Amino acid sequence: MTELLNQITTLSTADIAAPIGFHADGQHVGLKHKSKDLGWIYSDVIASVAGVFTTNLVQAAPVQLDKKTIRNGQLQAIIVNSGNANAVTGSIGVSHAESMQEFTAQQLNIDTSLVGVASTGIIGKVLPIDKIINGIKQLKIDGDTNGFAHAIMTTDTKEKSITIQSTIQGKIVTMSGVAKGSGMLHPNMATMLGFITTDINIDAKLLQQALSEDVETSFNQITIDGDTSTNDTVLVMANGLAGHKMIENHTAEYEQFKDMLHTVTTALSIAIANDGEGATKLIAVAVNHAQSALDARMVAKKIVGSSLVKTAIFGKDPNWGRIIAAIGASNVDLNPNLIDISINKIAVLVNGAPADFNADTMAEKLEEHDIHIDVDLHAGTESGCAWGSDLTYEYVKINALYTT
Amino acid sequence: MTELLNQITTLSTADIAAPIGFHADGQHVGLKHKSKDLGWIYSDVIASVAGVFTTNLVQAAPVQLDKKTIRNGQLQAIIVNSGNANAVTGSIGVSHAESMQEFTAQQLNIDTSLVGVASTGIIGKVLPIDKIINGIKQLKIDGDTNGFAHAIMTTDTKEKSITIQSTIQGKIVTMSGVAKGSGMLHPNMATMLGFITTDINIDAKLLQQALSEDVETSFNQITIDGDTSTNDTVLVMANGLAGHKMIENHTAEYEQFKDMLHTVTTALSIAIANDGEGATKLIAVAVNHAQSALDARMVAKKIVGSSLVKTAIFGKDPNWGRIIAAIGASNVDLNPNLIDISINKIAVLVNGAPADFNADTMAEKLEEHDIHIDVDLHAGTESGCAWGSDLTYEYVKINALYTT
Numbered sequence: 001m002t003e004l005l006n007q008i009t010t011l012s013t014a015d016i017a018a019p020i021g022f023h024a025d026g027q028h029v030g031l032k033h034k035s036k037d038l039g040w041i042y043s044d045v046i047a048s049v050a051g052v053f054t055t056n057l058v059q060a061a062p063v064q065l066d067k068k069t070i071r072n073g074q075l076q077a078i079i080v081n082s083g084n085a086n087a088v089t090g091s092i093g094v095s096h097a098e099s100m101q102e103f104t105a106q107q108l109n110i111d112t113s114l115v116g117v118a119s120t121g122i123i124g125k126v127l128p129i130d131k132i133i134n135g136i137k138q139l140k141i142d143g144d145t146n147g148f149a150h151a152i153m154t155t156d157t158k159e160k161s162i163t164i165q166s167t168i169q170g171k172i173v174t175m176s177g178v179a180k181g182s183g184m185l186h187p188n189m190a191t192m193l194g195f196i197t198t199d200i201n202i203d204a205k206l207l208q209q210a211l212s213e214d215v216e217t218s219f220n221q222i223t224i225d226g227d228t229s230t231n232d233t234v235l236v237m238a239n240g241l242a243g244h245k246m247i248e249n250h251t252a253e254y255e256q257f258k259d260m261l262h263t264v265t266t267a268l269s270i271a272i273a274n275d276g277e278g279a280t281k282l283i284a285v286a287v288n289h290a291q292s293a294l295d296a297r298m299v300a301k302k303i304v305g306s307s308l309v310k311t312a313i314f315g316k317d318p319n320w321g322r323i324i325a326a327i328g329a330s331n332v333d334l335n336p337n338l339i340d341i342s343i344n345k346i347a348v349l350v351n352g353a354p355a356d357f358n359a360d361t362m363a364e365k366l367e368e369h370d371i372h373i374d375v376d377l378h379a380g381t382e383s384g385c386a387w388g389s390d391l392t393y394e395y396v397k398i399n400a401l402y403t404t
Numbered sequence: 405m406t407e408l409l410n411q412i413t414t415l416s417t418a419d420i421a422a423p424i425g426f427h428a429d430g431q432h433v434g435l436k437h438k439s440k441d442l443g444w445i446y447s448d449v450i451a452s453v454a455g456v457f458t459t460n461l462v463q464a465a466p467v468q469l470d471k472k473t474i475r476n477g478q479l480q481a482i483i484v485n486s487g488n489a490n491a492v493t494g495s496i497g498v499s500h501a502e503s504m505q506e507f508t509a510q511q512l513n514i515d516t517s518l519v520g521v522a523s524t525g526i527i528g529k530v531l532p533i534d535k536i537i538n539g540i541k542q543l544k545i546d547g548d549t550n551g552f553a554h555a556i557m558t559t560d561t562k563e564k565s566i567t568i569q570s571t572i573q574g575k576i577v578t579m580s581g582v583a584k585g586s587g588m589l590h591p592n593m594a595t596m597l598g599f600i601t602t603d604i605n606i607d608a609k610l611l612q613q614a615l616s617e618d619v620e621t622s623f624n625q626i627t628i629d630g631d632t633s634t635n636d637t638v639l640v641m642a643n644g645l646a647g648h649k650m651i652e653n654h655t656a657e658y659e660q661f662k663d664m665l666h667t668v669t670t671a672l673s674i675a676i677a678n679d680g681e682g683a684t685k686l687i688a689v690a691v692n693h694a695q696s697a698l699d700a701r702m703v704a705k706k707i708v709g710s711s712l713v714k715t716a717i718f719g720k721d722p723n724w725g726r727i728i729a730a731i732g733a734s735n736v737d738l739n740p741n742l743i744d745i746s747i748n749k750i751a752v753l754v755n756g757a758p759a760d761f762n763a764d765t766m767a768e769k770l771e772e773h774d775i776h777i778d779v780d781l782h783a784g785t786e787s788g789c790a791w792g793s794d795l796t797y798e799y800v801k802i803n804a805l806y807t808t
Contacts, residue, residue, distance in 0.1 A: 055733075056729060056732035056733050057731075057732040057733075057736075057737075057738060057740060058728050058729060058731065058732030058740040059732075087725075088725065088728060088740075088753075088756065088757070088758065090741075090756070090757055122725075123725040123728075123729075124724070124725050124758040125758075228729075228732070228733045229729060230728075230729055230732065307711065307795075307803070308803060311799075311800050311803035311804040312803065312804065314800065314804045315803070315804030317804070320528070321491075321492065321526075321527040321528050324462050324492060324527075324634075325460060325462060325527075325632075325633060325634055327461075327462065328460035328461040328462030328463075328632070328634065329459075329460050329461075329632045330461075332461075333461075334461060336461060336462040336492075337494075349492075352492065352494070353492070353494055354492065354528040354529075391711075391800060391803075391804075392800060392804075393797050393800050393801070395715075395800075396715055396718065396795060396796060396797050396799075396800055397797070399711070399712060399715035399716065399719065399795075400715045400716065400718045400719030400721070400795075400796075
């Protein structure tokens with residue numbers, strides 16, 4: 001993060017089609033009962049593309065297809081459905097993902113190899129491909145751009161989107177992102193999807209470098225269930241229409257691009273954590289003075305992923321014992337006797353020893369929606385964050401009370 | 405597991421003092437409100453000892469002490485309290501653990517270096533050492549032997565103990581074990597403790613080899629929260645009073661000893677999983693035809709540790725999508741298209757594709773208390789198991805509704 005971040009403005013209205021030359025639509029086409037379930041993003045010109053995908057060995061058909069598609073570094077459109085993940089669907093699933101790609105390309109009159117595909121929803125059920133083909137016919141190039149963010153939702157209770165602007169070489173540049181949550185649910189699983197559009201001019205290789213690096217500190221640092229899904233996908237399209245010269249590696253412009261990307265990915269990550277299934281609280285963990293950034297992230301993620309910490313926060317219990325136990329279980333080499341922990345700025349552990357705190361003040365702090373757990377390892381100079389939500393009755397209910 | 409296992413008999417009454425020359429007591433001495441909270445085990449003669457301890461970097465004072473104590477391979481007594489874990493208690497905690505050790509040695513008139521110490525209960529609170537010293541005075545060598553299993557309990561709802569017998573070289577040999585659960589709770593955390601006594605004649609080195617190997621397939625394969633605690637301890641004492649010749653490595657007797665040990669550790673592991681906090685069901689996962697035993701165990705443990713699988717089982721949902729997703733997230737190299745999954749003997753996935761099953765029959769099976777998930781990876785010849793419990797409202801309640 002550099003001082004250039006100060007030059008980034010978040011627009012009051014988010015729109016995935018806000019960057020120059022982007023278009024989008026999102027409609028209900030019958031995959032879900034009532035809500036929007038099919039959408040696309042289209043760019044007037046071929047865009048550079050970068051992608052990151054689930055590390056789960058069980059990968060849905062659209063994930064397998066996208067990995068091939070983006071190898072040439074170019075994309076012009078993305079088609080996404082919710083309601084069915086097209087995962088664990090065998091060879092028919094692969095051919096359905098290809099059909100989505102081909103039919104979208106036909107409708108937009110572009111090459112098949114320029115279309116990305118994503119699906120989310122129930123797994124193990126054959127995709128109702130006819131509904132999707134008919135649905136694609138209904139999509140407009142300039143349609144309900146806000147509808148796209150809704151069309152990718154499954155158990156999400158809130159739309160997750162952001163649009164930011166800055167300037168590069170005197171040109172206004174715009175970046176937008178939409179995402180859906182990683183909670184897994186009804187009836188088998190949902191997944192985490194993220195799509196980012198920008199009119200910045202950057203080649204695919206550098207875009208991929210920036211994205212791969214960025215997700216380590218953003219999307220990979222959220223955890224709702226601690227599991228990866230079969231469909232997790234993040235795609236970034238950069239079409240270059242902002243009109244500045246192509247961004248080169250090792251330049252101030254590249255640093256600024258990375259700052260913008262991180263602003264978008266972090267905002268989406270926090271929005272996802274904040275909307276965890278059944279969540280009543282956002283848990284944001286910051287680990288400071290670690291020996292390495294990886295150490296810091298591992299400790300932060302272990303805390304935010306601990307069922308015991310998550311239930312304690314739901315119960316408004318400043319249970320630092322569970323936090324220190326999670327830190328100790330993180331597989332990071334550290335000295336427990338140096339560790340400080342605070343919860344919403346109130347110290348609960350100092351130099352590895354329990355700190356006295358005012359129970360009433362703490363009780364008030366734990367009523368807040370955002371719970372910040374700050375950990376100082378006193379072991380180095382690096383930092384890292386992770387985000388999650390509390391573990392609630394509602395989480396159990398949502399995930400238990402469905403019968404396949 | 406060999407055919408010798410057939411020669412092992414489980415006694416109808418378990419007793420940690422059943423092996424020749426062992427004695428025990430368990431009493432209430434005021435650490436907890438009403439229930440038993442202090443106990444010991446004593447052997448007439450010095451026993452070989454082996455131990456395994458938590459891998460958490462934050463280790464309670466008694467764990468630190470025991471690691472030193474058992475280095476010489478000998479132990480004659482173990483003193484255990486519940487109600488307070490003596491963890492994150494700094495240097496005073498270390499001196500308190502030493503006081504427990506010294507005073508127990510005095511009372512039993514044995515060398516200090518022959519006494520193991522274990523604590524479980526609240527963390528971060530100074531041990532009420534006076535109550536413990538006074539309590540040790542109340543313990544009898546031949547006291548309430550069944551009381552020992554109760555004195556180590558925290559949130560456990562059931563006593564966990566087993567006694568088995570077999571013969572070695574014509575001599576009857578006896579092995580007993582007691583354990584307490586790994587659920588973590590009120591107000592900070594509990595822990596997993598296990599103590600095993602036997603009159604078998606085996607040296608400390610071979611005993612440690614057998615134990616270290618065994619826990620990989622027993623205690624390390626249970627998960628309630630997925631976290632390790634600050635106090636996890638397993639100690640085995642073998643005093644040799646059964647009267648057979650010392651067991652040597654690479655012999656049938658050693659194989660039989662390992663079978664007996666595994667019978668005890670597995671029974672205790674399943675008892676712990678079965679008594680997970682708020683649990684309504686035992687989940688037993690068996691993974692077969694893996695490339696390696698480690699692969700099998702990793703896959704099994706990932707399934708049984710998945711919050712999504714655990715909530716599905718609570719909800720009586722045959723949600724194989726979550727099971728296959730957990731398998732894919734296990735970091736084991738496998739081919740998803742070869743995998744079979746069954747739930748209580750009903751196939752739900754065959755060759756990586758959904759299987760048709762009778763919903764009514766499945767619904768009946770999911771009413772059962774024990775849920776067996778069998779996975780066939782079709783990748784090799786090795787197997788592994790893991791045990792856990794479901795994730796319930798009650799788990800959230802137990803872990804949320806305490807305010808420190």
